[in-house]
Amino acid sequence: MYQLSRLLHDYHRDLYTHFEEHEICPSLYAAPWFLTLFASQFPLGFVSRIFDFVLVQGTEVIFKVALCLLSSHEGEIVECDGFESIVDYLKTTLPTLTQAQMEQTIAKVHLLQVNR
Secondary structure (H helix, E strand, O other), rough: OHHHHHHHHOOHHHHHHHHHOOOOOOOHHHHHHHHOOOOOOOHHHHHHHHHHHHHOOOHHHHHHHHHHHHHHHHHHHHOOHHHHHHHHHOOOOOOOOHHHHHHHHHHHHHHOOOOO
């Protein structure tokens, strides 16, 4: 979870700051994503594409997927003004991706270069 927090800090400072202000740590929302490779909460079509990425690029791609999901919805997340509303958004609203949002996220994951 530290890696995701650090990536947010380095690549999406506003989102990182918003999470810090409301005491939202990655283990609150990302633990189920990482433990199930997103299968516990996201549509099967999206999950199958993530599995493809994991098989080709390795497990570090899960951080890229999480980073792209969060950055794609940064505006909506920042609009949430409390702990409960942020966690609710991350656990219930974010996983209900449209087909277009899934494709956009997958494209962003493919293009994202993360320095180690």
